Amino acid sequence: MEQIKIRNFSIIAHIDHGKSTLADRILELTQAISEREKKEQLLDDMDIERERGITIKLNAVQLKYKDYVLNLIDTPGHVDFTYEVSRSLAACEGAILLVDAAQGVEAQTLANVYLALDHNLTIIPVINKIDLPNANVEKVKQELITLLGFKEEEILLTSAKTGEGVEKLIEAIIERIPAPNGKINNELQALIFDSIFDPYRGVIVLVRVVNGQIKVGDRIKMMATNATYEVEEVGVYTPKELKKQELVTGEVGFITASIKSISDIKIGDTITHEECSAKVSLPGYKQMKPMVFCGLYPIETSKYIDLREALVKLKLNDASFQYEPETSKALGFGFRCGFLGLLHMEIIQERIEREYNIDLIATSPNVIYDVTLTDGSEILIDSPSKLPDRQKIANIKEPYIRTNILVPNEYIGPIMELCQSKRGNYLNMEYLGSNRVNIHYEIPLSEIVYDFFDKLKSYTKGYASFDYDLIGYKENDLVKMDILINGELVDALSTIVHRDFAYQRGRAVVEKLKELIPRQQFEVPIQAAISNKVIARADLSALRKNVLAKCYGGDVSRKKKLLEKQKEGKKRMKRIGSVEIPQEAFLSVLSLDE
């Protein structure tokens, strides 16, 4: 393989701006796949990805165009996976910036463009969906020019749907994006940018060879974990798997080495040879840390073992996901799980329910708190129930983020109102072109974890786009708020809240629970309390009527059906003390009307 004929690139785009469709067109034009093999969108291979229209796992495809080899490296399009995006970008020399002609530039796109610029990538700006009746090419062009400093003549126009302009784009990739510049005679440095677990072959590691070459039979070493292996297979995806003898400088492909433990393979780590190792790792490696935690419990306690197996399997494919056993007085045996963000959490929960068929109770998500004790020691708390006694705490710090909220001017007021209500501190605001702004606030991550996304959508009729960076920890007056149902503390419902907002949130939580918990045979008080002091209370009145009074003309099967339906509903409830609590109640704080 001639190094000067290689082009490695990604596509940066907001959800729904047409990335997968464009990828398909490029694949078609380079005849990587026959019509028959083509599924609707090729790169996204998990059901959930398809349904949600987002790419969770990365993929890399090798394409041939004329005598060039193009490696298209897919990137996830969500803030939870920023680090993974940065690693795939690090595997490229260029990126296509794809913007919807009707929507314009979005916050997420902007964040990824900045990431790409950080990696000195050549960026090709492309306005897509020009065939749409509401396309506004001129406006989007102006945004690209004023916002990101592109020149008008650099901007390409495509319709991935019709194929218009795609061939020109491929030519531009070859012309504008530089060939890889590594040295084949240097020590091996290969960047790990993704991994997939295969039950038969172990971990499949996706790499970009930056310097040197890697062959079947080589003894290799992971520089961060020091794990060593012998390479068994190397190859590329076209997108079908194509085995090769070696991958050389500039190439993108996969290797396998009977790697049983995915924890040996860290995204961003550098692979080198065991002998003649590289002196230094490639820059940019970070240990990924979960930021959002929640408890996951099987509704049927007998499914605990099944749940554990599901988590083990999911973890095989997802190094950033964490779990450890946890016991809740209310919910029994389960796991405290850590995720990169809310979306990551939802995806994992959905996969457990869908692929492993286990009905789950998920507790409200929380962030990780940095607690300084009175004796000066510091502990990290990933669950409200682990918070030590008030007397032992000197202070509590919580993670903060800095927002990028892109909205049309007319929503500045509502956005400020929302951020203020989420304990935000205003930082500044940038004007993007004539009618959009980027609003920066610093807000506690815990507030984002609640209902920020939903609120943002409803406050701005869906016009806002949102992204954030973590900016560190800040001390706040935080307290644990407990929930008592029928006098019994339900540990799984405890949350950590700001003292000044506790009363309001307590009120909202008990009202919400009153709505969600069906009436029982007796009256049930629902209380919110801080250090045993009740701050809010709502009473769920007793069930008065649950009877089918009339059975018409011997239609008794209708009665049985009704009972079966009620029984089904009961199965999705957890009995705590003498009260039946539905699954959704444990997530009630996520949808409060405060």
Added chain:
Amino acid sequence: MKAVYIHIPFCTNICSYCDFCKVYYDEQLVDRYLTWLAKEIDLNYKNELIETIYIGGGTPTSLTIDQLKELFIIINKFNLTNNIEFTIECNPENTTIEKLTMFKNNRVNRLSIGVQTFNEKYLRLLNRNHNNKQVIELINDARDLGFNNINVDLIYGIPNQTFDELKEDIDQLLSLNVPHISTYSFILEEHTKLYIDKYENIDPELEYRMYEYIRNTFKKRQYVHYEISNFAKENYESKHNLNYWHNNHYYGFGLGAHGYIDNIRYENTRSINKYCNGQFLYKMDVLSLEDKMEYETILGLRKIKGVNKKTFKQKYKKDIYDVFDIVPLIDRHDIIDDNEYIYIPIEKLYISNDILINFIK
């Protein structure tokens, strides 16, 4: 014991709360319907001895004298026992002396009168076309003709109904001194006019108070509360309805009728066109032993007396305690065992579904 239910789906007037199987009265359609009803019965009836017949609707009394004559010709094919209980539902709006006389001459011995309420405001809301005078006349005429087994249907908990209004209804009802009363709590069913007009159920607390009041008042007047919604003077319990709650067999003939024969529960079509084309059956369900035991219990527990343990064992060759997990229910006071019967305590009848789901797979 064999019972027969016959459905007459025709109404001259559609009540605003009704989601039963009914169509507007049309003279020719009724004639056609009766022809097909006769065929359905011919095809399925195995000439067993019949102990109860119930003609329900719809509005059976919306039929003309000639049509009723036709109906009784069909019914005469049944082999009836001497002490048959033969009920027909009567609407005060159109049950004339002539029709009553015909009923009497055709062995009808029980009338079920759809009164629903005595309050004119609610009669209008429910879109009932009769008045109180018609009710009283009907009952007097019936008694004059020798009908003494009379049931009156009453609905309580009608949208906006107050406790005092319910009391007035009960007073009026008691003054009629009929031996059987069915009181149904109002149910807002989808696809009814009241539902579409966005009426709402009354407060469940109020409804529960009404139910308590009804129970206590009737008890004082020597009505025996024998099933969730049914009250009767001694020996006036409805055999036909008890047959359902005993989980015994019955034929269901006519549009949308339900039946239970041998191991099969079946349901007829609700489409008048299909029915009048000979496509009677909508679906059938073959019951397993488990299904039958479930039905036995959930239906049996509608009765105040409950489920007879010995009968259960005779019918299914199993001890009810081995089939269902009853002990925790007894601990929670959801079920009482008096050695002979298991039953739901009277104060929990109104939430009986909450208890019955424990008897469902």
